């Protein structure tokens with residue numbers, strides 16, 4: 001329809017993570033409103049947002065307390081920055097709150113606007129730190145295949161997914177990728193999960209040795225990989241990785257952009273997996289994405305040399321106009337209060353267990369390869385049955401299409417369907433979500449297997 005929102009969008013709006021030509025032809029899904037765990041499109045069709053937007057709207061789509069706090073802050077001080085020693089109440093309160101919440105001792109918070117920007121800044125500060133320590137050669141960063149850390153030039157380099165590198169001339173030199181701890185995909189014939197975890201650590205050790213330990217500054221990883229397909233590492237993986245990093249004086253960055261603030265059933269993914277990071281990246285559920293907002297915390301080992309260097313130079317030559325925004329900080333503080341007051345971390349653990357059980361029950365289906373997850377983040381991995389050739393991604397796309405038809409938004413990552421609903425979800429809503437997954441899987445099975 002000419003002049004429809006879909007046609008105008010197709011005419012004027014270039015989308016992220018979309019096939020541009022397909023969008024021109026088909027137009028987008030246009031959303032109009034949100035309530036609780038649901039969003040409604042411009043035809044009045046309602047969907048369970050099974051991905052909480054982009055793994056991010058923890059408290060649901062119409063949390064009035066966040067709206068009120070944003071309006072109040074807008075009226076009081078709608079903008080200020082933190083350049084040249086300026087600050088304001090919301091950001092002071094939030095920095096103190098985050099340091100208080102940190103699962104390991106942390107000393108400072110740095111504010112940014114997105115997960116990408118936070119990771120980009122972390123790498124920059126790590127380079128600055130290495131120079132400050134008189135180790136200019138210690139600058140390489142090790143990430144992992146299938147990891148996701150953003151899309152700016154540095155953070156896209158950290159990301160270990162082909163679509164973020166292909167045709168962009170990435171990754172940058174000095175950013176390396178080691179083995180992904182995806183047992184179902186990467187485990188070898190006869191190898192236990194424990195042996196696989198040891199192999200991942202040995203691969204990391206070999207990479208460090210080959211590059212030269214004195215050239216590696218940091219290792220970055222998501223406690224649970226999100227966009228890489230909800231990859232939950234083997235139980236001993238992080239312990240073994242940390243042993244290797246400690247041997248070579250390599251910093252550990254935990255990218256908590258998805259896992260942080262309850263998603264894995266504990267406040268931080270680092271707690272779920274016994275990770276002791278030097279730096280933690282936070283975004284998404286920090287503000288429930290009601291405002292673009294991100295931050296990272298660092299410990300003294302990271303902060304002190306940087307502070308010394310800025311003292312020597314006279315300034316830390318880095319910062320963003322919109323970062324430490326009073327409205328984003330006020331929203332984040334209130335969001336954290338809601339998460340704590342309403343016990344949403346505990347709810348994520350309890351509802352996640354029900355969701356996992358329901359997805360596990362589907363693993364008998366001939367098209368299901370694996371169900372995996374932790375807390376309230378999970379994936380159902382589809383796979384072609386023995387002897388059948390189906391192009392990678394086709395089952396995922398079809399299943400996602402059936403679920404949309406049936407009123408559930410999920411995300412297909414190849415053939416893995418992600419489930420990461422708002423943490424306010426109730427038991428009845430989890431059952432509704434699972435019913436739609438079951439019905440959609442039945443329809444897919446009928447289409448593929450007859």
Ligand code: PLP
Nearest residue numbers: 114115116148149150255257258
């Ligand atoms: N890190 C992780 C773990 C993410 O999942 C994402 C986004 O999905 C990012 C970083 C990048 O965040 P943003 O899209 O806000 O730049």
